Amino acid sequence: MAILGLDIGGANIKAADGSGHAISRPFAIWQVPERLPDELTQVFQSFPHTDRIALTMTAELADCFVTKSEGVRFILEAVESSLNRLDLARNTATSGNPTDGADRIFVWTTDGHFVGPRLARDYVRKVSAANWHALATWCGDLIPAGSGLLVDIGTTTTDIIPLVAGKPVPVGLTDIGRLQSGELSYSGVWRTPLCSVAHSVPFREGYCTLAAELFATTLDIHLLLGLIPEDAHDLGTADGRPATKAAAYDRLARMLCCDRHEISYDEVLHIAKFLADVQRHRLSGALERVALRLPSKCENVIVAGSGNFLAFQMVYENRHTSSARIVSLAEQTSPEIASAACAHAVAQLATRPEMVAPAST
Template sequence: MTIVGLDIGGANLKAATAAGEAVTVPFPLWQQPGQLAGALGSLLAQLPAADFLAVTMTGELADCYPNRAEGVRHILKVVEQVAAGRPAAVWQTAGEFVSVETACEFPELTSAANWHALATWAGRIVPAGYGLLLDIGSTTADCILLHDGSPEPRGLTDFERLQTGELVYTGVRRTPVFGVAGEVPLRTGRVPLAPELFATMRDVWLLEGQLAEDAADSDTADGRSATIPAAEARLRRAFCAMEQELSSADLHKAAAFLAAEQQGQLHRAVTRVVEAAGRPFSMESAEVADSQAEGSAALNSLIGQVLISGSGSFLAARIAETHPLLAQAETLRLDSLAGPAIATAACAYALAQLAAERC
């Protein structure tokens, strides 16, 4: 039986088999909810014919839906349409697969459950003691504590996880540069970034040499190619500057600063998550002190393994290499173990693996 995991996001659709085949395609769900069925059908056509669909989602947050519950119901209605009679199961943050009907009945458990599926599968790398899942994607990052073979999150909903540091709304492609820093030090002093979608972190990481150029890819802020010259033009526009005002060298320095700022955001999230190990979530205890965490000798040896996944694995690896709380941990990169396609579609792959075991 061929099981295909489906991770239906607001900007990307991902599918994978337990055998290690994976596909990721961009799809702006917030603009084209009526075209979701066709997009899923095309996605599935790129893999061996599925006998069973294992499903998770984050696309219900898209603002084409009046609320997340309506988003869950619409997405699952489309899944049933695409399944065309084939069985399908949906992962929930309760840690189990349920029917489509049950998933619609309890949207609060169905919504944004993809990270939980990945963390549940990743838990097997830490059968005893503590580990950390660090998944950095195009739009968001997940930092999840693993303990004795299972995920140990403090928050379950996106709202809770934003407060605990387990969800950081930053990614290596779609995040606008002004979402990483309000201003950047340049030759003339600190210059504010225009709060407009002129450039994204994809442009930054292109200039940093961490993302490959692709002249045929126009999934960028201005719809032009994902090349270094076009990335420079977009980043220059974010400063409202002309070519004679900001040189290529200036822009590369700005990119280095923005890259470091994004790394710093995620560094702080790791600190918060590790420092809070074993503590239950509450509104009062969501914030923790970074200095307290990094000053603890016990915490410096708490994490035994770090599993890295996502299209931003290169950034996760930087954090694993430089964070004092991860200095003694073994780092496992999913892109090295299973290939970049699986690392990018890690949640879909984890779903397929879990479904093969449980369904």
């Protein structure tokens, strides 16, 4: 039976079949939530033999929904609708009988198992933003003994999850609890506004306050520093212009209310380096907090996400993790799977009967 793992976020939809095929699609759900079923239908077309869906989500937090409960219901209905479309097309082609998509959807919870859509609607706090827990549960197999950490830095957030004997042992299970514990930081390598990284930056003989506007994001500093490759076709930037160094120069200059005629490229590059250092030091503080709570020396660290270059640097610099064995998820699997790691994780977990058995109702 073909299982498709789905991770539906606020800015991206990620899917993986658990056997090596994985995709990531940008989709800003807060802008056009009504398009979610169509987006999912396109995703399913890349996995035409799907029989079951293993689902996790973070998009319920998007501000197009008044409450998380509303968001969870909306997402579940969109998945059910899209799966039914796939079934209808497949059954029409084979003269088969359509089935109810809801019967084949399983939603990951922070209890460590799946539930069906009906229970998921009731367990809002347990299914909301549970993708990190699925990834940590699956990654635990890579370090089955001792104490370790999962450091997953993505486009928007950073997860630092303690692992003991191959099991996640977080202090927080909800977003607010994880923010308070340092296990979740709303800082990533792409979408984080630069005005949230630092209030001011060194400029010429002093410091300059940054504009409190979405003129530029962390993508721009990492582009300028050569840590994220340029992509002239990617327009998912603060100003809708390409993800190139030239456009990043303009965006970062605008953070100082300047343009390229008022501030040199070298000056912007210096500011980018300063902001990258600030972001790393702030995230390193969270790493320190979580590492200090481990019951024994940190022996292993799993590094994941599109910001793995930043995670590696943090781990090497931290006194608690510098001597640990580092496992790169991208090297253990593939860059495609690593970028859709939570989707891959739920697809893998859904093959384990003990994690699905209590969740069929």
